[in-house]
Amino acid sequence: MSALPSHLELVQGVVLPKPVGADPVLDFLNTRSDFAGRGPAVNDWLTSYEAFVIWNGYVGLLSDASVFRLIEQASVKPTDAARRLDAVREFRADLYDVLTDEAAIGSFEAVARAVGRAGGRRRLNAVPAEGLGVGASWELPEDLGLPLDQLALLGAELLTGASRDHVRVCPGDNCGWLFLDPRGRRRWCSMSTCGNRAKVRAHAARTR
Numbered sequence: 001m002s003a004l005p006s007h008l009e010l011v012q013g014v015v016l017p018k019p020v021g022a023d024p025v026l027d028f029l030n031t032r033s034d035f036a037g038r039g040p041a042v043n044d045w046l047t048s049y050e051a052f053v054i055w056n057g058y059v060g061l062l063s064d065a066s067v068f069r070l071i072e073q074a075s076v077k078p079t080d081a082a083r084r085l086d087a088v089r090e091f092r093a094d095l096y097d098v099l100t101d102e103a104a105i106g107s108f109e110a111v112a113r114a115v116g117r118a119g120g121r122r123r124l125n126a127v128p129a130e131g132l133g134v135g136a137s138w139e140l141p142e143d144l145g146l147p148l149d150q151l152a153l154l155g156a157e158l159l160t161g162a163s164r165d166h167v168r169v170c171p172g173d174n175c176g177w178l179f180l181d182p183r184g185r186r187r188w189c190s191m192s193t194c195g196n197r198a199k200v201r202a203h204a205a206r207t208r
Contacts, residue, residue, distance in 0.1 A: 006192045011058045014051045020189050022180040025158045026167065028151055029096050030177040031055060041173065044089075049074045049081035049144070052088055055146045059161070066142060073144055084144050091148060095155050099167050099178060102190050115156045118149035170194055 004010060009018050019027040031042035047053045050071050056069035074081035082115055084086050097107035122164050140149050160165060161197035168181045172194025190195040 007190055008030065012054050014054050016045050016055050016058055019059055021178055023158060024061055025151060025154050026164065026178040026180065027059055029092055034174050035096050035176050046085065046088065049085045053147060062147065063152055069142060070146065077144065080144055084127060084148065088148050088198065091152065100169055114152040118152040121149055
């Protein structure tokens with residue numbers, strides 16, 4: 001088997017893009033290679049619901065135990081899992097539009113609906129408090145909808161938080177990956193890929 005490109009990694013038998021966005025929501029959007037319309041991407045690494053779950057574990061959004069249980073659930077309910085994957089891809093495209101196109105009102109409404117559905121499934125559970133009384137934490141049911149619900153809620157946090165103004169689009173050819181640039185010094189999704197390609201092109205242009 002030939003070596004993978006530097007921006008990809010083999011995780012539990014699935015090829016996935018390495019995180020470069022400095023935010024899990026942006027890394028989720030970077031699981032396809034381009035966003036030129038809603039058609040099939042040149043490369044889409046969410047090839048199955050199982051790959052989507054493994055990606056969630058890879059970036060730390062799901063525990064290994066949750067990944068195992070959700071893959072088991074998907075094997076029992078393949079039709080439901082396929083439907084969930086379609087919803088994941090639609091949400092990914094809508095959220096990308098919201099972050100990159102100020103005219104994407106329809107996409108914003110779709111994202112808001114996904115966030116509303118996720119919020120409605122979230123429950124406040126009691127947990128031991130470090131000090132007085134009882135603590136609490138938000139939890140979502142561990143079913144096939146869990147990974148998308150978590151990403152929807154994290155997406156809402158990104159859209160409403162201070163990091164929203166630091167989202168940038170990589171200008172590399174056929175790239176479009178997103179990343180955070182809070183210091184205003186970053187240009188490329190990765191110097192080892194788009195940055196190096198730009199350097200090679202610039203050098204070739206200078207030596208003609």
